[in-house]
Amino acid sequence: MHISTEEPGAAGTMDPPGRASPIAWLETLNKALATLVEVPAALLVLAEVVVLLMGVTSRYVLHEPLVWSDELASILFLWLAMLGSIVALQRGEHMRMTAIVGKLDARRRAFLDLVAIAAAVAFLAFILHPSYEFAQDEVFVTTPAMGIPNSWRAAALPIGLGLMLLVAVMQIFRLGRMKDALLALGLVGLVIGALALAGPLFMSLGNWNLFLFFVLGVGAMVLLGLPIAFSFGLATFGYIALTTTTPTVVVVGRMDEGMSHLILLAVPLFVLLGLLIEMTGIARAMVNFLASLLGHVRGGLSYVLIGAMYLVSGISGSKAADMAAVAPALFPEMRKRGAKPGDLVALLSATGAQTETIPPSLVLITIGSATGVSIAALFTGGLMPGVVVGVTLAALVWWRYRREDLSGVRKASGREIAKSFLISIPALALPVVIRAAVVEGVATATEVSTIGILYAVVAGLLVYRQFDWKRVYPMLVSTASLSGSILFIIGAATGMAWALTQSGFSTALADAMKALPGGAVTFMAVSVVAFIILGSVLEGIPAIVLLGPLLFPIARQVGIHEVHYAMVVTLAMGIGLFAPPFGVGYYAACAISRIHPNEGMKPIVGYMVALFLGTVLVAAVPWISIGFL
Template identity: 50%
Template sequence: MNQATDDIVLEGLGEEGGARPTSWYMRPVEIIASALLVVIIGVLLLGVTSRYVFSLPVVWIDEVASISFLWLAMLGAALAIDRNEHLKLTLFVSRMGERKRAFFETFGSCITGTFAGAMIYPAVDYMIEESFVTSPALNIPNSWRVSAIAVGLVLMFLLMARHLVVNALRRDVVISVLILVALGVAGWLLMPVFKGLGYGNILIFLVIVVAACLFMGVPIAFCFGMGTLCFLLFSTSVPTLVMIGRMDEGMSGIILLSVPIFVLLGCVLDATGMGKAIVDFLASMLGHVRAGMSYVLLGSLFLVSGISGSKVSDMATVAPALFPEMKRRGYKPKELIALLATGAAMADTVPPSIVLIVLGSVAGVSIAGLFNAGFGIAMVLLIALALLARWKATVEDLKGVQRLSFAAIGRTALVATPALILPFIIRGAVGGGVATATEVSTIAVLYAMIIGMVMYGGIKPAKLYSMLAETAAMSGAILMILGTALAMAWALTQTGFARDLATFMAGLPGGWLTFMAFSIVVFLILGCVLEGLPAIVLMAPLMFPIAKNLGINDVHYSMVVVTAMNVGLMTPPIGIGFYIACKIGNVSPDEAMGAIWPYLIALLVGLAVIAVVPQLSTWVL
């Protein structure tokens, strides 16, 4: 891998390298989106207070939150376009020469703009149809809510058009448009052929088209969207209006309200230093023992993940606090990256994992059950990584390292305690059925803001606004993926493919163990290419019914596929998470690639144990 690989733009979910400030002409949208996030948190807190304190449920809370949420999702998705924060795979484009890279970036932008523009008319049609539906509590037309989809698509189309006019070479734009027009005409002429291909259309449109877009650096949400749009237009008689309905469904699940709030919680964690307080406490307790700093790194990822719900936030919090001391003790940078990346993969089942929340929403699995099981599963992986870290720590230099006094440990514990108890509050409240994930997320944000103000110096107003804007864009990018991925999953199921796949899997020798091994391979591969959320939304509607028919517990299966997916995410040379870890640790991927394999093998051993021993996932249910 050359220097171009080191400069991979890892847009999305807050990665460094690709994001840019909001343009001046999008500032009004940024202000509105930030205000909507505040409204959502405010009305949800009002609902929690009225229900639990005054026993007076407010019936219009969910409707206000739902309307605000869809507008936040679509305006946030437009902001993510402007800020270059949509998740995309740029591994292949970045390895091209400068001229080819510029052309494919332009071609990818044309694809993104084409999808947004093509969906505007169906979105307006959908808005008109929904105007005849009246909301039960507020008694207003549902078009007030779904008009957000049309507005967001118009903004995204205009932003892509402006980007092409201002930043791209005119020749590249003309060639790209001509290619897309030619492909569209060819698809239209071949419609009779496509309609007779059956499952062949899945390969052409939902695999090849999506993969081609992905390799050209098109944002993942638009890869799914373009593949599904072509599938519906050229091989079926289904109106594209239906696709807008499925996108609406994918972005509007009430449980998904907790996603932007947990994203904001991760920002609060970074801004207040609560995560660093946890790291300092663990270091004061374990830093003097052999492999102690490795234990601190893994334990910090485990606990910090329980607050932020974001792998990127976890790694960005832990690495700067621990890497300098670990390097002083003789750890090589490549070993640190390997431990950081696999530790982040281990921690993704720790509540409040956004992946678990999304999985519970799309697959109909109990969020409480997932949160209860997630701690135990993460512990299995933590033990596997800790054992390997201890074995590899024989070269550690402990010269001059002393055990801290109980008084010093006590001081760090006092500072860290408010942060330490937060993940247990979240897990206990949701897992115990005291409150929903959405309610707990709002309480957690309020708690973190108050504690941050009292104990950790607070957050300046300018920083708070920046966090709100960042959360809006990040949430929009996530929710746009969920919307288009659910539309694609719906298209797959409507072909009968899911039914035939279930029949095929049921007939394989070996029963549920064979299916489990197949699932692990599938999610390992998808985790490498797609990242967690789109892989989950795309495959859950297909795989979970099969698992249930084979007698596999939903929570057990969830733990297996989430773990497999996260191992794939950190697996080079494609795994996006691996490159994020390299960026955060400022280490060349070339250097770190060889060191990560023993840690990945340790995770795979832990995954095999989790897969064949269902009781590890189900004993808490």
């Protein structure tokens, strides 16, 4: 999940230091570069939809598969990932954890933002030449279906990283005073120089380097507000360059591997689908129908929020899109009925965590990509855990609102309910269409999003007549930006996971986990605690890429079904992601709700306890996850 918000303690945009005045030529260059990158990024999102939809149509309708469609989609996908990363860097939308930095005064926070950009400059400068070498080597590889050199795809890395470097250098001088920018660059350079001088010492420390680079190093960078992807990348590059004799081009190769899984193409497509259902009125139709059914009971709109998030999550796969689609439709009426702002944002955050397993969850897609678990099985297994955790949340809602005054609330008539149901039928059918397409083999988990996109466009144009053409281009650019920030993290985390594996850490971890007393029960309990912590610091996707390939084989060895394990760790990460003070999902909910984070701190405790109890129940009863496989 990606969050971009200006609330304190959130992940997202960087606060600009107060500079005297903008530099005219730099602003002009920045705008020109933005256009140069955003237009092809938007077109690439559109091209991916068209290519995959052609593949589905040709295979299922015409019974003549297009052998080149997946290959072309893969080539375009790496370009989309890199251009999207550039847009995200330009907009300050790369994921970062600023719970600590956000507590500082404006001047110190602004300077640390410049340090974060300077660190990004350092990483991009280090990795640029190895990426060029990597692309050169790919000249000798020919793609099987289209018969073209693979360098057409690999060239996205040096070109994308080079443009990112240019953007980062521009940003540091655009957002800060000259003195502050040079000081930030000098400070980062000083740290790098000191590490380089200590190189011989690192070579003698053996596996202690793992602790220094990947625990202390990554931890310090993340807490200082460096974007997570660049924190991973710097730690990995430093470890490879200073403690091993491995060529640094390997880091680029692993990043390419991480970002090139075709199944990850579902990320931008489901993000786009999430934006479409909000724009076309599909989400509002669902919410209105549920509100007509339950709006007259105590806590009724809270139940509607839980149910609406469940339904919308099954369509969009993006938590930020889910919350943005549901909250504006419900919160005004809930406020009229006396709901406190803190309770609203607390419940919104809790439902975000509850629905992490609802397909097509981006975390589930990442688990399938990183561990080889069947995506179709994960999609099937994810439905019931979301229901179980939703019931635990509903039980708490019942307790909290059992004395709610409904004297001024009118019950919807049967005619009104029937009317809202008829209006919502096309909206309610969308999750069914998506899941049926996967189960019946019409489309893969990657391709099915294109069917959802086509359905949403048709429903918006012909049924709900809510389709603002002016919003299409900004939506495509936003999709590219969000996808780029996610995929760049996956690439950096893949490189870091490879370094950990090569060092022997994975073997040592596996042996330690297998040696825990209590077998499967202890392993599951430790996993829940570990992924709650990881979810709050790293978010779900990088945590899965790092630890999924290590822990899922151990789960199988101790007798835990991989789909069951996937559901439990996903729910655990959801708790971490939405639990303050570190969970960035909570601050996203605050930004979307326009509610100050302090107001929800007390009410959210009860909801987090309910989520934890629901997760424990899912962990204790495997049937909930695997009963329908």
